[in-house]
Amino acid sequence: MNMQQAFRDPAAAKQLAAAIAAITTRPWNIMEVCGGQTHSIIKYGIDQLLPEGVNLIHGPGCPVCVTPLEYIDKALAIAALPGVILCSFGDMLRVPGSQEDLLGLKAQGADVRIVYSPTDALEIARKHPDQEVVFFGVGFETTAPTIGLAAYQAKQSRLKNFSLLVCHVRVPPVIEALLDSSDNRVQGFLGAGHVCTIMGCGEYVPLAGRYRVPIVITGFEPVDVLHGLYACIKQLEEGRFEVENAYRRVVREQGNPAAQQLLRQVFEVVDRNWRGLGMIRHGGLALNDDYRDFNAELRFSVDAIDTQEPVACRSGDVLKGLLKPSQCPEFGTRCTPEKPLGATMVSSEGACAAYYRYRRLQHG
Amino acid sequence: MADFELNCPLPLQYDRIVMAHGGGGRLMQQLLDTLVRPVFRNPVLDQNHDSAVVEINGTKLAFTTDSYVVKPLFFPGGDIGKLAVCGTLNDLAMSAAKPLYLTCSLIIEEGLPAADLQRILQSMQQTASEAGVLIVTGDTKTVDRGKGDGLYINTAGIGIVGEPVNVRPSAIRPGDSIIVNGDLARHGIAVMLEREGMNFEHRIESDCADLSGLVQELLQAGIEIHCLRDLTRGGLASALIELASAGRYEFELSESALPVREDVRAACDILGFDPLYIANEGCFALFVPELQTEAALAVLRRHPLGQQSCRIGQVKSACSQGRVTLQTLIGVNRILDLFSGEQLPRIC
Numbered sequence: 031m032n033m034q035q036a037f038r039d040p041a042a043a044k045q046l047a048a049a050i051a052a053i054t055t056r057p058w059n060i061m062e063v064c065g066g067q068t069h070s071i072i073k074y075g076i077d078q079l080l081p082e083g084v085n086l087i088h089g090p091g092c093p094v095c096v097t098p099l100e101y102i103d104k105a106l107a108i109a110a111l112p113g114v115i116l117c118s119f120g121d122m123l124r125v126p127g128s129q130e131d132l133l134g135l136k137a138q139g140a141d142v143r144i145v146y147s148p149t150d151a152l153e154i155a156r157k158h159p160d161q162e163v164v165f166f167g168v169g170f171e172t173t174a175p176t177i178g179l180a181a182y183q184a185k186q187s188r189l190k191n192f193s194l195l196v197c198h199v200r201v202p203p204v205i206e207a208l209l210d211s212s213d214n215r216v217q218g219f220l221g222a223g224h225v226c227t228i229m230g231c232g233e234y235v236p237l238a239g240r241y242r243v244p245i246v247i248t249g250f251e252p253v254d255v256l257h258g259l260y261a262c263i264k265q266l267e268e269g270r271f272e273v274e275n276a277y278r279r280v281v282r283e284q285g286n287p288a289a290q291q292l293l294r295q296v297f298e299v300v301d302r303n304w305r306g307l308g309m310i311r312h313g314g315l316a317l318n319d320d321y322r323d324f325n326a327e328l329r330f331s332v333d334a335i336d337t338q339e340p341v342a343c344r345s346g347d348v349l350k351g352l353l354k355p356s357q358c359p360e361f362g363t364r365c366t367p368e369k370p371l372g373a374t375m376v377s378s379e380g381a382c383a384a385y386y387r388y389r390r391l392q393h394g
Numbered sequence: 395m396a397d398f399e400l401n402c403p404l405p406l407q408y409d410r411i412v413m414a415h416g417g418g419g420r421l422m423q424q425l426l427d428t429l430v431r432p433v434f435r436n437p438v439l440d441q442n443h444d445s446a447v448v449e450i451n452g453t454k455l456a457f458t459t460d461s462y463v464v465k466p467l468f469f470p471g472g473d474i475g476k477l478a479v480c481g482t483l484n485d486l487a488m489s490a491a492k493p494l495y496l497t498c499s500l501i502i503e504e505g506l507p508a509a510d511l512q513r514i515l516q517s518m519q520q521t522a523s524e525a526g527v528l529i530v531t532g533d534t535k536t537v538d539r540g541k542g543d544g545l546y547i548n549t550a551g552i553g554i555v556g557e558p559v560n561v562r563p564s565a566i567r568p569g570d571s572i573i574v575n576g577d578l579a580r581h582g583i584a585v586m587l588e589r590e591g592m593n594f595e596h597r598i599e600s601d602c603a604d605l606s607g608l609v610q611e612l613l614q615a616g617i618e619i620h621c622l623r624d625l626t627r628g629g630l631a632s633a634l635i636e637l638a639s640a641g642r643y644e645f646e647l648s649e650s651a652l653p654v655r656e657d658v659r660a661a662c663d664i665l666g667f668d669p670l671y672i673a674n675e676g677c678f679a680l681f682v683p684e685l686q687t688e689a690a691l692a693v694l695r696r697h698p699l700g701q702q703s704c705r706i707g708q709v710k711s712a713c714s715q716g717r718v719t720l721q722t723l724i725g726v727n728r729i730l731d732l733f734s735g736e737q738l739p740r741i742c
Binding site: 038040043044073075076134136146252366367368378386387388389 | 650
């Protein structure tokens with residue numbers, strides 16, 4: 031059995047589920063922060079192995095879902111300009127803007143391309159010196175270093191026809207905002223393993239102490255998620271509230287110092303509007319002044335964009351854990367992956383999309 | 395949970411065709427159901443099979459066509475020519491037909507190296523000759539540079555269905571075993587890795603192969619085949635969901651029984667793809683009565699293209715909408731649903 035299979039092992043999963051049942055004496059609301067964890071929980075049915083009363087709240091950790099509409103519209107406006115090649119991650123292309131999505135714009139003739147890495151976009155820029163290549167970069171601290179690297183390399187090689195539309199977000203401020211909100215129900219967190227691979231665990235220590243919540247850094251395979259849940263519930267039952275690393279095979283306490291240094295070199299921390307959640311103080315990363323020449327927002331004047339969020343979409347409540355996707359009146363009727371009202375129905379990591387794919391028709 | 399309904403089929407919501415309309419998922423079904431089928435509606439088309447079976451003077455003929463667009467033209471384990479022959483042979487084989495003749499239509503982009511075209515045509519001829527079929531007619535068109543990906547190929551095929559075989563989706567019965575002849579998702583991943591220039595420790599090769607010989611062996615051994623479906627675009631999941639929906643049956647699969655090679659699974663994990671929805675070009679799902687499971691597996695495993703054959707699930711009772719459920723590795727049941735269009739690589 032290889033390592034990956036070991037973390038999908040049915041016997042180990044059942045053993046952990048039994049251990050969780052044995053220590054759980056009352057109901058707990060636990061939020062898994064990352065969309066990758068949500069996806070794994072719903073895909074494998076991990077929530078169905080948990081004792082009654084352990085309620086998993088699906089957090090805001092899906093980068094596609096929280097990218098504000100304003101930025102989708104900016105990307106659409108830039109992609110529609112003549113001579114522009116707009117590149118992004120596959121997930122972003124189906125997110126609806128106010129009027130349409132990037133795939134629809136591509137069908138009308140815009141040059142929109144899926145790349146696997148921002149540095150692929152650099153290559154495209156080198157191959158097409160007479161065109162403007164723009165990379166639309168979104169995501170958490172996990173993907174920020176790769177986008178930072180593209181910016182760094184573009185600057186080093188003085189690439190003139192490359193720029194970045196950056197809408198990066200940071201996890202700790204949004205956890206703080208959730209805990210500060212008056213309708214918060216979350217009692218413990220499964221921290222996002224891949225974010226902490228870059229940033230380490232230190233940022234979460236003040237949060238755990240100040241708000242008296244356990245934060246357990248957790249991985250993504252079924253056994254990882256169950257292990258994280260066990261550690262979190264154990265802390266809750268014992269009245270502890272610590273930052274605990276339950277994903278040691280990947281996450282080091284200090285994270286990845288080289289990546290962190292790159293982030294400091296290229297980005298600055300800014301207040302950021304999160305789709306569905308509103309303005310989060312210090313919740314984003316933007317290119318800093320040294321990299322302003324590569325900022326697509328400055329290169330193409332796309333400031334005055336009138337965005338229109340669909341009124342019926344309740345993704346904000348879903349992202350805050352106030353509503354399960356299937357409790358939304360629009361779920362599966364007016365809102366489907368083919369015609370999504372909000373980004374949570376689009377992304378492979380979005381809670382609504384996960385429920386639609388894996389839970390719709392469950393009892394049909 | 396599930397106190398909601400899906401109003402399907404939805405109207406086509408894009409006023410232009412997008413790439414996802416060809417992705418083998420729900421958008422493609424919508425395109426076929428709302429635009430294509432209503433125009434051509436007839437009883438033969440309504441068979442809803444990989445090839446149409448028509449009767450002419452008492453002889454049952456299977457007839458099919460398929461177009462091949464693949465980038466790059468050459469990939470590990472094959473090329474567009476081999477693909478264009480195998481794909482159409484396999485569509486015929488899924489009706490239990492013995493393939494006889496193929497056509498070959500080429501749409502060539504200005505600038506394609508003649509040597510590449512020659513290599514592709516030779517590959518077509520070699521594959522056809524190994525299958526014992528002739529390429530008997532065709533057509534050639536050229537398009538301006540930039541208007542095609544080098545080369546598109548269309549092939550049509552015709553074959554004879556022996557008596558008294560009746561292999562078709564409507565022959566699926568509760569209790570049937572569902573068998574696959576090989577490991578899943580190799581073609582789609584091989585092409586994608588080649589296209590994106592991603593290298594793994596071992597080269598992943600497409601499973602592209604002509605399955606008609608393997609099907610003939612099953613027939614000659616007297617296996618009672620209820621249905622065959624090749625698992626091309628949209629992969630295993632999309633093919634089975636379509637069959638389950640059409641027949642209003644529940645298919646139950648076991649995740650631990652699904653054969654996916656370790657390197658293919660690793661590539662899927664990295665890219666954020668589900669291997670059950672990735673294209674195969676040398677794999678079919680076979681439906682046989684439960685009592686014939688072992689006999690069918692024995693025949694399959696004797697053939698080079700069936701050595702990895704295994705039973706992956708069973709047809710359960712009829713249900714109102716038809717669905718495919720998967721018992722996950724950790725023992726929980728969930729449904730398999732069609733993707734909207736193509737799977738898109740995820741962010742992180």
